[in-house]
Amino acid sequence: MQVLQVQLEIRPDPAEVGRARRWARSRIAGSGIEADEPLAETLILLISELVTNAVVHTGCPAVLRLSLPGVEAGEATVRLEVADSSTRAPVPRCVGDEATGGRGLALVDGLADRWGWSVEGPGKRIWCELDRCARPVDGAGQGGAAEHGSAAECGGAAGYGGAAEGDATAEVGGGAGAGAFRSPVYEGFAYEAV
Numbered sequence: 001m002q003v004l005q006v007q008l009e010i011r012p013d014p015a016e017v018g019r020a021r022r023w024a025r026s027r028i029a030g031s032g033i034e035a036d037e038p039l040a041e042t043l044i045l046l047i048s049e050l051v052t053n054a055v056v057h058t059g060c061p062a063v064l065r066l067s068l069p070g071v072e073a074g075e076a077t078v079r080l081e082v083a084d085s086s087t088r089a090p091v092p093r094c095v096g097d098e099a100t101g102g103r104g105l106a107l108v109d110g111l112a113d114r115w116g117w118s119v120e121g122p123g124k125r126i127w128c129e130l131d132r133c134a135r136p137v138d139g140a141g142q143g144g145a146a147e148h149g150s151a152a153e154c155g156g157a158a159g160y161g162g163a164a165e166g167d168a169t170a171e172v173g174g175g176a177g178a179g180a181f182r183s184p185v186y187e188g189f190a191y192e193a194v
Contacts, residue, residue, distance in 0.1 A: 003069055
């Protein structure tokens with residue numbers, strides 16, 4: 001299977017988040033993932049969260065990398081990485097109902113099939129993966145459109161694991177394994193797939 005690997009350099013400027021989303025949409029369009037496909041929408045949201053974290057919490061330049069399966073791919077994994085030069089580990093936060101931020105990693109945990117981070121050179125690399133199901137052979141689905149489901153619908157389950165003590169890589173739980181229409185709640189914030 002052919003995989004398209006692309007990257008974008010990100011400046012430490014909040015305007016870069018919108019630029020990263022536009023760039024990613026253009027790359028996704030050429031990979032066979034439809035713009036209105038739930039996978040594309042979820043991927044753009046994950047890009048927005050991880051790039052925002054890099055820009056806001058590190059104040060350092062970053063690199064956004066995408067690994068997209070080729071057009072012919074059925075079941076495949078889409079990988080997103082954001083590398084920066086900060087040594088600060090990503091830490092999910094518990095925030096109150098009225099907080100306007102602090103839920104990014106909770107969203108990543110809830111939407112990605114797997115995510116984690118590792119030391120990369122003088123900084124770190126945060127990554128997440130989304131599993132894509134094969135298109136139905138008979139074109140089944142609403143209006144004959146091919147649909148893609150969650151990891152559980154692909155016969156898989158969200159990955160859970162952790163780093164061994166002293167290991168520089170951490171993998172944390174995945175979330176989308178419960179079904180395509182799950183609406184998780186994180187400390188007063190609800191994400192609903194519509």
